[in-house]
Amino acid sequence: MPSSLAWIDHDSKARERTLRILSLFQEKESRDELGLGSVRDSFADQLFPGTSTIQTRLRYMLFVPWIYHSLxxxxxxxxxxxxxxxxxxxxxxxxxMDSDDQAGVFGKTAGKRxxxxxxxxxxxxxxxxxxxITPFSQDEYHRRIDETYRRRKALKVREKDAKARGDDIDVEQRMASLSWHPRLPTPPEDFPSTVSxxxxxxxxxxIRDRIQVACPDSLLSFLAMHCEPADTQAPWEHPDxxxxxxxxxxxxxHARLFSEVMHGASLSYxxxxxxxxxHEDLVAEHQVSFDEWTANLPLEEIRAWSxxxxxxxxxxxxxxxxxQTRSFVQQWIDHTRKSPSDLLSNAEALTLIKRREMKLKGTRSRFRNQRALEQWGGYSGVGRxxxxxxxxxxxxxxxYQGMNREEQC
Structure with a gap:
């Protein structure tokens, strides 16, 4: 029976997690072979809430509500x-695709398909x-749109009666009847036939105001409000x-140290x-990467790390x-602290990686399934x-480009 991934229809967070998992199968360098995704995503969601590895361009944050609002x-x-x-x-x-900037277009290869x-x-x-604003999952929002229309119609009647009586309008009820933020900018007149x-x-x-209000304590909000773009390899390398x-x-x-240490686990795998x-060439290639990792490891920091x-x-x-995840991470850190250069000859450290993957993958483990091993592309989770x-x-x-643009697009 083929394996599958699914989400409960009313759980939009579960849907997003599933899409995130699906995206990893297309990115050989970032596959979560050792089950570190929960820690990784906890850091990412605190630092950069509302983002994901499958988002491409910012204006999709307006394209989507513009389409739905028009309907x-x-x-x-x-x-x-x-x-x-x-x-x-x-x-x-x-x-x-007809615009000057095609980077990040959904459907760039498949088109309308x-x-x-x-x-x-x-x-x-x-x-x-x-x-x-609507709390529903996408599918539930689609199904309940008629109910939304009826609720808005009933609200208008109540507001009309309230106005006749001289009563105040219930702002909370009005907001609850909305699907999208009331200050959503209007789309360009020729949307979607001409767009960039x-x-x-x-x-x-x-968008910047929404980030600031919804995620005021996040690093994303600080960067959006106070910093220019920085082309660094990691957020901790930002010039600001x-x-x-x-x-x-x-x-x-902590995110940096976790990344540094667990990169070694992925290389060992x-x-x-x-x-x-x-495969002698691959062994040599991954061995070189592992040696580079040990040479650059901030070992004193890792030994003092809480x-x-x-x-x-x-x-x-x-x-x-x-x-189980916490135990695996702790054991790998302990092995690393003792002697990182010996990890590829340390039987306990090697077995730790092997057992972790076997536990996660079951019968599809590359250590016990020859076909799965043969289908391995040579690189799994080697990206930091x-x-x-x-x-x-x-x-x-x-x-940033939008904040420095004077004319409407």
């Missing part, structure tokens, strides 16, 4: 709502930033790091698989970090953890 304005029924939204999202592909629509990728982020990723100044200010709050510095320090495949504080900072932030920073950099650059 609501037409009072399109639930029967046709999802169908028309699907069509409109696919219409976006060609105008974006794209399988993953922007709305499914941005839905959680739109909620996290307060642009989407260039944000207008008004659109940029709206010295201006970050102590809270952000502490979070980034690849070395072991290459050995198992008797792992208990790591769990205090990452647990209970919307991600379940199991006791940088907590969505490559995607965040693009979003922040779009924001």
């Amino acid at each position: 609501e304005e037409k009072r399109l029924s639930a029967e046709n709502f999802a169908i028309q939204a699907d069509k409109m999202e696919r219409v976006l592909v060609q105008p974006l 794209l399988k993953r629509l922007p709305s499914s990728v941005y839905w959680a982020g739109l909620g996290a930033w307060g642009i989407r 990723f260039a944000l207008s100044r008004e659109e940029t200010e709206f 790091y010295g201006r970050f709050s102590e809270q952000h510095k502490e979070l980034l320090t 690849n070395v072991q698989l290459a050995r198992l495949r008797n 792992v208990s504080r790591l769990w205090e900072l990452t647990m209970d932030h919307g991600h379940t970090i199991t006791p 953890l940088v907590y969505r920073w490559p995607n965040v950099k693009v979003l922040l650059n779009d924001l």
Whole structure:
């Protein structure tokens, strides 16, 4: 029986997590082979809430609500709502491909036949930033749109009666009847037939305000409000790091050390698989990467690192970090602290990696399934953890360009 991934229909967070997992299968360098995703995502969600590794450009945060709001304005029924939204999202592909900036276009290769629509990728982020007000999952929102129309109609009647009596309007009820933020900028007149990723100044200010209000204590908010874009490999390398709050510095320090240490575990995994495949060139390549890792490891910092504080900072932030995960991480850290250069000859350290992967993958483990080993591409999870920073950099650059743009786009 083929394996599958699914989400509960009313759980938009579960849907986003599933899409994130699916995206990893397409990115050989960032696959979570050793089950570190819960820790990684806890850091990422605290630092950069509303973002994901499958978001590409910032203006999709407006494209999606513009499409849905236009369908609501037409009072399109639930029967046709999802169908028309699907069509409109696919219409976006060609105008974006005709623009001067094609980087990050959904459907760049597949065209209108794209399988993953922007709305499914941005839905959680739109909620996290307060642009989407409806609490429903995307599918539930589609199904309940007729109910939304009826609720708004009933509210208008109550507000009319209240006005006649001289009573105040119930602002909370009015907000609860909305699907999208009331200050959502209006789309360009020719949307979606002519469109680009260039944000207008008004659109940029709206998004920046939403981030500031919805995620005021995040590093994302600080960067959006106070910093110019920085083309660094990781967020802790940002030139304005010295201006970050102590809270952000502490979070980034633990995120950096976690990334440094667990990178070695991923390299060990690849070395072991290459050995198992008797692929001498791959063994040599991964061995070189491992030697570089040990040579540059901040060992004194790692030996002084409070792992208990790591769990205090990452647990209970919307991600379940199991006791098994914590035990695996602690044991690998302990081995690393003793002698990182001996990890590829340390039987206990090698077995730790092997057992972890076997526990996670079961019968699909590359250590016990010959076919799975043969299908291994040679690189699994060899990229360092940088907590969505490559995607965040693009979003922040779009924001910065919009803030410095005078004319409407």
